[in-house]
Amino acid sequence: xxxxxxxTAALLDPDAPCPTGLTTWNGSDLARRxxxxxxxxxxxxxxxxxxxxxxxxxxxxxEFFRAMAGIFVRxxxxxxxxxxxxxxxxxxxxxRFEPARSVPYLADVARLELLRVRAFHAADAEPxxxxxxxxALADPERLPALRATCHPSLGVLRSRYAVxxxxxxxQGIGDLARVDPFLPESALVVRxxxxxxVIALPPGGDVLIAGFANGLMLGDAAALAASAHADFDLTTPxxxxxxxxxxxxxx
Amino acid sequence: xxxxxxxxxxxxxxxxxxxxxxxxxxxxxxxxxxxxFTEILATWPDLGFxxxxxxxxxxxxGPFHHYLSRIRDRYPLSIHGVGLSIGAExxxxxxxxxxxxxxLDRYEPRSFSEHLAWxxxxxxFFNDLLPLPYDPTTLTRVCDHIDQTQEHLRxxxxxxxPATYVEFAASTLDEATFITEIVRRTGCGLLLDVNNAHVSGxxxxxxPQAYIAALxxxxxxxxxxxxxxxxxxxxxxxxxxxxxxxxxAAAVWDLYAFxxxxxxxxxxxxERDNDIPPLPVLLAEARCAERWIGYARRxxxxxxx
Numbered sequence: 001x002x003x004x005x006x007x008t009a010a011l012l013d014p015d016a017p018c019p020t021g022l023t024t025w026n027g028s029d030l031a032r033r034x035x036x037x038x039x040x041x042x043x044x045x046x047x048x049x050x051x052x053x054x055x056x057x058x059x060x061x062x063e064f065f066r067a068m069a070g071i072f073v074r075x076x077x078x079x080x081x082x083x084x085x086x087x088x089x090x091x092x093x094x095x096r097f098e099p100a101r102s103v104p105y106l107a108d109v110a111r112l113e114l115l116r117v118r119a120f121h122a123a124d125a126e127p128x129x130x131x132x133x134x135x136a137l138a139d140p141e142r143l144p145a146l147r148a149t150c151h152p153s154l155g156v157l158r159s160r161y162a163v164x165x166x167x168x169x170x171q172g173i174g175d176l177a178r179v180d181p182f183l184p185e186s187a188l189v190v191r192x193x194x195x196x197x198v199i200a201l202p203p204g205g206d207v208l209i210a211g212f213a214n215g216l217m218l219g220d221a222a223a224l225a226a227s228a229h230a231d232f233d234l235t236t237p238x239x240x241x242x243x244x245x246x247x248x249x250x251x
Numbered sequence: 252x253x254x255x256x257x258x259x260x261x262x263x264x265x266x267x268x269x270x271x272x273x274x275x276x277x278x279x280x281x282x283x284x285x286x287x288f289t290e291i292l293a294t295w296p297d298l299g300f301x302x303x304x305x306x307x308x309x310x311x312x313g314p315f316h317h318y319l320s321r322i323r324d325r326y327p328l329s330i331h332g333v334g335l336s337i338g339a340e341x342x343x344x345x346x347x348x349x350x351x352x353x354x355l356d357r358y359e360p361r362s363f364s365e366h367l368a369w370x371x372x373x374x375x376f377f378n379d380l381l382p383l384p385y386d387p388t389t390l391t392r393v394c395d396h397i398d399q400t401q402e403h404l405r406x407x408x409x410x411x412x413p414a415t416y417v418e419f420a421a422s423t424l425d426e427a428t429f430i431t432e433i434v435r436r437t438g439c440g441l442l443l444d445v446n447n448a449h450v451s452g453x454x455x456x457x458x459p460q461a462y463i464a465a466l467x468x469x470x471x472x473x474x475x476x477x478x479x480x481x482x483x484x485x486x487x488x489x490x491x492x493x494x495x496x497x498x499x500a501a502a503v504w505d506l507y508a509f510x511x512x513x514x515x516x517x518x519x520x521x522e523r524d525n526d527i528p529p530l531p532v533l534l535a536e537a538r539c540a541e542r543w544i545g546y547a548r549r550x551x552x553x554x555x556x
């Protein structure tokens with residue numbers, strides 16, 4: 001086994017003995033000094049997750065979150081130096097994490113926070129200007145044949161839980177006590193300018209956006225959404241997408 | 252210009268002109284923190300340069316690039332890598348080198364630096380700067396990785412001396428000799444982290460002044476100053492932790508003055524990555540560093556008069 005392999009095995013396993021071949025000037029017990037590295041690795045990665053998942057942390061408290069994140073860090077350490085991307089597997093881990101079962105919506109809140117970080121760092125693109133929108137919508141006859149491209153930051157989360165309301169309540173928007181977490185919500189996440197927005201999608205909005213992403217024409221995407229939701233109305237989600245700069249072209 | 256022609260090591264001993272025409276200015280700079288983005292754009296503080304961690308900006312778009320572009324228009328920039336893992340036993344990550352090259356092309360920093368350490372093994376990134384034994388095998392490997400990095404990035408890099416908590420029984424060279432040999436073989440420059448010299452000096456009971464004096468000081472392109480935390484080892488001896496989370500300690504300012512006496516005016520970064528205070532607190536530390544740089548400049552002028 002290589003020296004660095006021994007070193008890293010001991011970094012992630014708190015019960016593993018110190019790697020051999022280390023010394024100190026005063027012959028003191030190496031475990032104490034090696035613990036500095038162990039601590040740096042695990043604590044800095046837990047901190048990275050705490051940065052990415054602040055509402056998830058608030059929902060379960062600091063102590064629970066850090067204990068849970070510590071288990072995840074040791075089981076699934078990052079594979080890249082780009083820590084903004086770390087935590088892709090955290091929501092699925094939370095879903096399987098027995099002690100978190102009492103907060104069934106926790107994994108979906110984490111999924112929403114992952115979408116927020118992705119949107120924050122996504123590529124820049126100019127959303128449609130009001131003039132472009134006016135031109136595209138000028139001829140209602142042409143509307144069903146238009147194709148839309150979404151902003152690179154756009155993400156959608158369809159949830160069995162009230163993820164948008166839960167998230168908003170933790171931003172001081174709305175009263176957490178009044179949120180029924182078991183009402184299904186779909187979230188639209190998109191960066192307009194420098195701010196990432198989290199918006200509740202009207203019924204069928206997620207289907208419509210998926211249709212756009214798959215290159216469907218507006219009419220076909222809307223028909224698909226209507227077949228999934230009887231009360232689907234194209235104007236509401238389309239206006240919402242345009243208002244939040246979520247579309248970059250409509251041709 | 253080739254890397255080699257940029258990097259011919261100058262004669263040792265007598266201090267020489269070390270500031271490359273396109274290097275960082277011999278002033279104080281600050282690490283760029285997201286908490287300070289808007290305040291910097293509103294106040295444009297008088298600073299010599301800003302430094303960023305490369306890996307934080309290896310993202311496609313968004314606010315980080317928005318603010319950095321504007322700040323880059325007004326200040327010289329230093330890019331400091333924390334994830335290349337130059338000391339790794341395995342090969343360098345070419346995809347990571349490509350990403351770094353693209354970032355350097357985009358922002359054209361005056362300086363790019365990395366660490367004498369490793370952070371990746373077996374495809375896992377450990378997010379810490381891990382220590383190396385100082386033996387001939389490691390020396391060859393580190394030099395190969397620095398050669399490869401300088402060729403890939405088409406520029407000379409500065410290599411930072413580490414803060415460490417353990418030493419290796421396998422080491423046959425002392426750290427200063429190891430670093431001197433790297434600089435001689437690869438033509439890279441040095442980022443002298445004065446805090447690391449102090450932290451490692453206390454942790455391994457070596458004299459940090461003798462350590463600094465033994466380094467190839469003519470190749471120092473930048474200095475780092477930072478704060479540390481106090482702990483004790485199992486025998487009760489002081490163990491300093493390089494946290495970048497506190498004000499710069501008096502002992503580190505003293506060691507900085509010692510280094511500047513030998514270096515002359517040198518670009519100096521105030522490095523703060525944890526418990527980030529308000530911008531004015533860091534600006535005050537930068538002004539303190541600039542006073543020392545001013546003394547060093549005056550001493551140089553008097554010596555040459």
